[in-house]
Amino acid sequence: MKIALLGTGFGQAHAAVYAARDDVEVVMFGRDPDKTAKAAAQFGFDYSTSMDTAFEDASFDLVDICLPVPLHADYVLRALDAGKHALVELPLADNLADAQRVAEAADRSDRQVFVDMFERFIPANQALVEAVREGAYGRLEQLTLWNRMAPLWPGASLGLTALPLEAMHSDMDIVARTLGLPQGIEVATVARDDDSACIEATLTYPDAFVRDTVSSLMPMPWGARGGYTATFTGGVLEATSTMSFDGKPTGTVTAYTADGVHELALASADQYSAMIDHVLAVLRGGADNQIAPASVLDALRLTLDIDQAVKRSR
Structure with a gap:
C-alpha cells in the first residue's frame, strides 16, 4: 500500500509506525525542502514538497493528513475527490460545520476516511x-x-x-x-x-x-x-x-x-501502532471502520x- 504522509511535525509519529512495517511504501510531503528532506531521511522515506502530487498521483492509496487543524477538512475532501482513502489527525476540523461536511462526504463515498482517535x-x-x-x-x-x-x-x-x-x-x-x-x-x-x-x-x-x-x-x-x-x-x-x-x-x-x-x-x-494497524486492516477488508468521521462528531x-x-x- 502506498501512502502520502502530509506533514513533518506530528507526522513523524505516524512515520515512526510506518517505518517499522514492511507492507507499506511512504512518501513524506512538506512545504520546507530542508525540513522535509531531514524528516524523510530519518525514516528512510522518499519526500516531496509538491502537495498536489499526493492527490494527483494515481499510485497513492491513502493520504495521511498531519497538517495544521484548519486544513484538515479541506484536505480530506480533496482526497475523497481524488479517489483516495484518507487518515486525518485529530481533530477532524476546527468547527462542526466542516466536520459534518466531511462526515457526509465520507458516507457518500466508496473511499474510507479515518480520524486518528488514538x-x-x-x-x-x-x-x-x-x-x-x-x-x-x-x-x-x-x-x-x-x-x-x-x-x-x-x-x-x-x-x-x-x-x-x-x-x-x-x-x-x-x-x-x-x-x-x-x-x-x-x-x-x-x-x-x-x-x-x-x-x-x-x-x-x-x-x-x-x-x-x-x-x-x-x-x-x-x-x-x-x-x-x-x-x-x-x-x-x-x-x-x-x-x-x-x-x-x-x-x-x-x-x-x-x-x-x-x-x-x-x-x-501502542495506541498509534494499533490505530494504523486498524486503518490498514479496514482497507484490506479485515475490519469495520471504528474511527469514521460520523463517530467523532459528538466528541x-x-x-x-x-x-x-x-x-x-x-
Whole structure:
C-alpha cells in the first residue's frame, strides 16, 4: 500500500509506525525542502514538497493528513475527490460545520476516511468503555479524567487557545462514548503564558458528572502523566499512566468492588501502532471502520463547546 504522509511535525509519529512495517511504501510531503528532506531521511522515506502530487498521483492509496487543524477538512475532501482513502489527525476540523461536511462526504463515498482517535486504542480506555457498555460495575455516576504534561514537544504551544482541541479532545471522546452530551459545562482556567496553561472542565448530567483537568504547567522531568477515576454504583475503576515524548504510555487499571481490589489484565498496546494497524486492516477488508468521521462528531461538538467556554472565561 502506498501512502502520502502530509506533514513533518506530528507526522513523524505516524512515520515512526510506518517505518517499522514492511507492507507499506511512504512518501513524506512538506512545504520546507530542508525540513522535509531531514524528516524523510530519518525514516528512510522518499519526500516531496509538491502537495498536489499526493492527490494527483494515481499510485497513492491513502493520504495521511498531519497538517495544521484548519486544513484538515479541506484536505480530506480533496482526497475523497481524488479517489483516495484518507487518515486525518485529530481533530477532524476546527468547527462542526466542516466536520459534518466531511462526515457526509465520507458516507457518500466508496473511499474510507479515518480520524486518528488514538485514545480508542489505549487498553485502559477500552476497559472503561466496555465496563459502561456491559454494566460490569453498575451505572457510571462520576468520572474524573486528568492529564498533566511538560513541554515535551518543541515548538508546540499548549496554551489556553490550544489545549481544548489539542489536548482535551481525546478525553471528550471518552466522555461522549460513556455518558453522551452533558446538560451543562463550566470551566476554570489559569495561564502562565501563551504556551503553558491549565483548564478544568466540569460537565453535568441528570445522574452523573464529569471533571476533566488538562495542564501543560509541569516541569520537564515530570514527562506526561494521566488517568481517570470512574465511580460506578457497584465499584470504582482507577487508571494511571505515564508517557514520554514518544507517545507510548504505560499504566494500570485497578478495580475496587465489595469483593476486594484487583488489577485488570490489559493487553499491551501502542495506541498509534494499533490505530494504523486498524486503518490498514479496514482497507484490506479485515475490519469495520471504528474511527469514521460520523463517530467523532459528538466528541468534537463537546470539545468545541469547551473551547468556547474557555474563550468566554478569558
